[in-house]
Amino acid sequence: MMDREIRAAGLAGNLCALVLVLDGVPDADFIRHRCNAFQRRFPLAMARLVWRGKQYHWNHQAQQPIPFRLVHVDSADPQQRHRDELTTDVLNRPVEPESASPFELTLIVYGATSQLVLRWFHPAFDAKGAELVLYHLFGEGESGGQTAGSVLDKLLSDWGLWQKIKLGYRAKRMIEQLDQASSTLPSRQTTPSTGYAFDVTNLGRERSTLVFEHAKQQVGMTAISLYFIGCMMRALDKTRCEDPGDAYCVPYAMNLRRRKALFPVFGNQVSFLFAQAPCALVADRSGLFKHLREQSMMAVRQGYDRAMLPLMQAGSWLSLEKMGQIVRYSAKRRERASFWYSHTGEMDPEIVEVGGCAVKAVHPHSPVTAPPSLGLLVGQHQGAIILSLNFIPEHFAAGWIGQLRTALIDELLSDQVA
């Protein structure tokens, strides 16, 4: 489905992005040359969307180049705010069905520095897939790499129909249990937006080391993501959400790719789970992390992470409106998610340079264009944590996102035990 139709059905858009902050300006012809080489290796990159039956499908079309745009900014050293606005414009640029490509590249040049924006059409691939695209475009991947099958495809083909039905029901029961508590929502506004904004913070290596130490103390080495989720819940508690409920409920994606595998590049290779904590528990820092950790262990032990996969597969047969209702709302027709969360971790494999220009940072973006209107994406680059708050600006009072960011960083760096 097209991004605009998805938004019109009340779901968030599906144009995600990774922004590479470069120390220099790579040659545009070099990027075009690499795009051509990528297309020869991965012909799917030349596909365009065509309407067939009741859905859009990717249709392979020869001689369709990967869209690449070059944007020159007049001022050599624009203010950060102006840079962010330019990047936002690129991220929010509408796409027409006939020109929709699995991904596109934009190089924004600011004098002697630049940012390379990879915007992709989810679920042509997911965030880890985007890292692999960058690797095959600009890393050593251009020349080789052993193929590896998809864990997701293997699981779905191994399970028989009845096992899928059983798993689907297990996931449904888990969601029904979550829905017993109403979710706290950061905003009361329910209208979807045509665009979204972001607030990115690079914590630097020193502060990031401290955050990882605290995370290991609080949640152990099996659940680093839960530390960020718990800290965000506490930050929201401090900055006061507009629409309080019984609990915070956070969907988070789980990567199903094997680490270090350079394939599969395409496809949505993730499952998801929920972290939910009662508001009353959020004030008790160590109690909150203990609860989140036990909940996550229990969920994986019960197989809920895998149970979501048949449900997601079945969802692709539903109408967009029906799918939207199931994904977004609890049985009481209230938004289920308090915010979205995604942790891509250290870029793997790492891209250290693009056309001779060092990569200084990598910023993840997700199109939060519908309620809960707020998402937290966490990435790492050379040991430094990057916090990317994605939100609908018109759904929050001026300055609130800044307060939330400060509260989140304070929480992440806090060594407070209780």
Add this chain to the structure above:
Amino acid sequence: MLDGSFTGLQSLSARLRVFISAGLIEQQSESRWAFEMLPQLKKFIFDELVFVDQPEQFGEDDDLLEAGLDSMGIMRLVLFIEQELGVILPDHEIAPENLRTLNAIRNWVTRHQ
């Protein structure tokens, strides 16, 4: 004197039996690890968690964390050992020294078998 020697022999024989059975248990546990647990564990790790070019070449002292075993992978691995191999591993012992290599995992699992 005879009684004393007889008791001594009995005690020696009992100790021998304990020693032999302990050895047998150790041997059984070794062979269970080598023939049953290790292949299952390797299959699970390299099919689902970490990609290496040649899994059969991955040694028992090679670094799994270096190879890409991440936090979620560790959780899945611990639960796999619990559910498929029937060994309960305490949460507070989930630490790099117990998970870094296949040998470290063997020592950890053996302690709790």
